[in-house]
Amino acid sequence: MKIGKHTIVFENTPVIISTGSAVGPKEKGGPLSKYFDTSVEDVYFGEKTFEKAESKFMAEAIDLAIKKAELDIHKIDYMFAGDLLNQCISSGYTARNLGISFFGLYGACSTFAEANILAASFVNAGYAYNSIASASSHFCASERQFRMPLEQGTQLTPTSQWTVTGSGATLIAKADENNKKIYPHISMATPGKVIDLGIKDIANMGAAMMPAAFDTIITHFEDTNRTPDYYDLIITGDLGILGSKLLKEQLKNYGYNIDNNHIDCGVKIFDTNAQDTAMGGSGCGCSASVFCGYIYPMLKEKKINRVLFIATGALMSPVSLGQGESIPGVAHAVVIEN
């Protein structure tokens, strides 16, 4: 059911029955280390290339989610997944080995929210009993696609962010009398518009994506007549330190105060002073791994009960930037409740 301008209410309350998360060495050394299911020391994850490693991170996250749910893989109807690499190869190559009907998505770092909205929609509508939503990113694979070679000796711009190496996957199932009581469900979603306020600096993605997050959050509150205190946590994907600061400031100007319950996955995943990650983490794998590893268990244990999760993405490419285009942002919001 649609309410307001852009918000979907999932009246059949699809439940998230399990999650899986897998991350690389830098994330393993970060403050959320103990929350991830799998964390490895090797950026190659035993593979020959970074791209293959990224696929393996996603495969690992999906495998973990399916195993934890004690579900046969043939019971999974669809898989919605995306990543940052050209033609979404990490997701496509992961799906190659799974035998699940596959929808490849690109929403840059907002992909994980996008995947969850679509997976929940399919389950809510009765088109699927079980769906997987997943997203991944890899620092080394992204650097070579979007920026400079890894071994090139350049300095980190203070406003830049560090692409997370890792992946997360949620398993979304049809709600029934039993699982409804145990698992958190996806109750609403507010898909966002693409918004561009003219930022051209690829080393300042938080600022480029902030207006999209701002717009989606306000649309969500207006559509639902809710206020920020309805939620235990308002989680943004990867706005980073600067983007989060700007978002809070602008929302306050607009009349919404999220100072007490806002966290950003990119800020949480690294200790920027010790790990030298400038404004924090970014990438599809950032919000995916933090949601699956850190947020979902809190929901399941009912430590928190209402979460507004907004993953933000920057929809540029090296080609568009080379042609002088600015960076458009998009943000999708998902509500997960007990």
Place this chain on the structure above:
Amino acid sequence: MDYTKIGMNKKEYTEYVESKADKSSILKNCIIAFIIGGLICIVGQIITDIALNYGLDKKTAGTISSISLIFIGALLTALKLYQPLGKFAGAGSIVPITGFSNSIVSPAIEYKSEGLILGIGANMFKVAGPVLVYGIGSSVILGLIYYIFNIFM
């Protein structure tokens, strides 16, 4: 773009972001670049002096110094040491010839996974390419000007 509620146009937003963002410390970066860049040049001078000491002429000694520095830059890149150096020194390690070497070796390492021809071969000059094109191009133009100038003088 009137459908966003943020109440700022592109120019206002860019200015707003700039007023809030941390800036690179120019003074600190300049001092570090001066020191590290200077040290790299001292290494070059030492190599030149050693070569001169062995009785080579000035031009050959300079060439030996350049080749040695390029080798050191490439070696440090392969040993994954040039990246941390560059992160600290900034322009101090980009501008000298070792930085040039780093900019060729780093994509070569990176694109090894796509094979010798379309990987390393096609991408090795990805970073240094513009420098070569415009460096060689401008020296050709200057050479022509010099040549024509000499004819008439």
